[in-house]
Amino acid sequence: MTVHSLVAAAASAHPSRVAVVSAERSLTYGELDARANGLAARLIASGVRPGDPVGVFLHRSAEFVLAALAVLKAGGCYVPLDPEYPAARLEFMQEAVSSPVVVTVGSLAGRLGGPVVLLDQLPDPAGPVAVPVHPDDLAYVMFTSGSTGRPKGVAVTHRGIVRLVDEPGCVSLAGETMLHLSSPSFDAATFDVWGALANGGRLVVGPAGKVTVAEIGELVRTHGVTTAFLPTGLFHLVVDEGVAALAGLRQVVVGGDVLSSAHARRFLAAVPGCRLVNGYGPTEVTTFTTFHDVRPVDGPVPIGTPLNRTYVRVLDDDLRPAEVGQLFAGGDGVARGYLGDPALTAQRFVPDPWAPGARLYATGDLVRATPDGLEFLGRVDGQVKKRGYRVEPGEVEAALRDDPDVRDAAVVATGDRADTRRLEAFLVLSGPLDGVRARIGRVLPEYLVPDVWVELPGLPLTPNGKVDRAALVAAPRGSSAGEPPLTETESAIAEIWREVLEVESVGRHDDFFALGGHSLIANRIVTRMRRALGVDIRLVAVFDHPTVAGLAEHVSR
Helix, strand or coil: CCHHHHHHHHHHHCCCCEEEECCCCEEEHHHHHHHHHHHHHHHHHCCCCCCCEEEECCCCCHHHHHHHHHHHHCCCEEEECCCCCCHHHHHHHHHHHCCCCEEECHHHHCCCCCCEEECCCCCCCCCCCCCCCCCCCEEEEEEECCCCCCCEEEEEEHHHHHHHHCCCECECCCCCEEEECCCCCCCHHHHHHHHHHCCCCEEEECCCCCCCHHHHHHHHHHHCCCEEEEEHHHHHHHHHHHHHHHCCCCEEEEECCCCCHHHHHHHHHHCCCCEEEEEECCHHHCCCCEEEECCCCCCCCCCEEECCCEEEEEECCCCCECCEEEEEEEECCCCCEECCCHHHHHHHEEECCCCCCCEEEEEEEEEEEECCEEEEEEECCCCEEECCEEECHHHHHHHHHCCCCEEEEEEEEECCCCCCCEEEEEEEECCCHHHHHHHHCCCCCHHHCCCEEEECCCCCECCCCCECHHHHHCCCCCCCCCCCCCCHHHHHHHHHHHHHHCCCCCCCCCECCCCCCCHHHHHHHHHHHHHHHCCCCCCHHHHHCCEHHHHHHHHHC
16 A cells, blocks of 8 residues: 555545645545646656655645645655755755755745746646555655764655554544644654545644644634644643643644653543553654553653554664663664665664564664563663754754854753753854854754853863763853843743743843743743733744843734
8 A cells, every 4th residue: 555545545435525624725535636636747747757756845734735645646755845944954955855846835936946846826636647656665755863964864665654544553543633733844744644634534734833832722622633643842831831722632642752741640630531642753663663552650651562563672782682772663664764875774774683584773762671561761872852853962063063153062952851851052162152043043943953052161071081961061051130121011921931941030131042942932931921911922923022022012012
């Protein structure tokens, strides 16, 4: 089976059923299938051949879903290109895949080089496109953070996605109304989009950009959402700030970081009758490797047992079975490898000694085998998770060291939970910090940009000459001595910032980002302002007005 054959089967069985709904439009299965056929024909006429990677440069939208489906029908593999990424990142990704054409809209086309197919109007309906596609052909290439400073393109097959969405076990997907909040460049989107459409369900596409807790609740209520995937940090945030937003759901799947047992207990008590599933898995094993059906617990929440058509091995350093060791994953979900990097592919995708001809992916995660399934213990390297995204601090450090005003740099992750984790950059500078911050934002995507910036005269070293990261974490950050709030609104906002950002004081002109703010923290601020001040503002307002004074003025308007 292939991904688009599953969607075509759903369209044949339920042509008038709504498949995709967003604020802008809705499409039935019949419309989605026929219009994707029309776009597939245009792609083939534009030079797309079986196996070609095709960039899709669109925000999260019904149009993105249609474009991805059309690429698969044309025999290609889609490459999500996030419009929020900086130009340098997009240029690297385009060069890495050598896409013959990119699907986009006119308002975005000027940001890319090379030929494009514009999707400003939905394609005309058309009949099926006869392009043979095998389950082991590529379905998409998705880029993750790389320790060498270069992102890695993970090449995923149809077989991997089918195993994820066609009776995966533990999670029920048949006929569900699923919420799609993930960025198309985040592999959780695979579960959202194809989990719904391959099973005759309805996909509810959230608005482009980041959404507030209140907006999540509105989407769930308005569209009768029954299943939602939430990155672990966002799940923690919703439980803390407005768990009623998830009332009515039958299933919540969380993943991307360590799930707090306290938040799990609070959710299960607040939303009785809703299943909570803890999902684990790297991009290289097609989104999820294991699932755990969560029950109220006091200790660590297990990451569970493998999906159907998936198996795992816990091995020691000599690749012998062990109770505690590195997790290796095998089965249909294992990706083909890293695009254009055979050496790294051979290093991380290794032969399975117990299954001739099969491969295992070395996850780099340390686990313990328990009667309830696997328990996550940490990483065997320096990789961390931030808001569900995989972050290699080495990639951020490499980008910083390339800056002309940076003499040396080190990056560490702080915060003990998915929703409190921050990237902190420690810099030895030869020029102004403001310039470095501005330039790094034009090189790295937002989730890789440090949240806290600390300037030091030199980096502390251990006796063997390595950077002393423990000493960096203990380095003083300073506190605000800025102008105090002037109005009642400013005072209320400053107090919310002080609590959420966990700082001693906040001045009216202090910068949200300089204090370590990021999107999850901004979401907490918006939710608490709604309760304290009775105002509904979009999440983007915190980014557009990143001082207490500026945000207070925005509220007054």
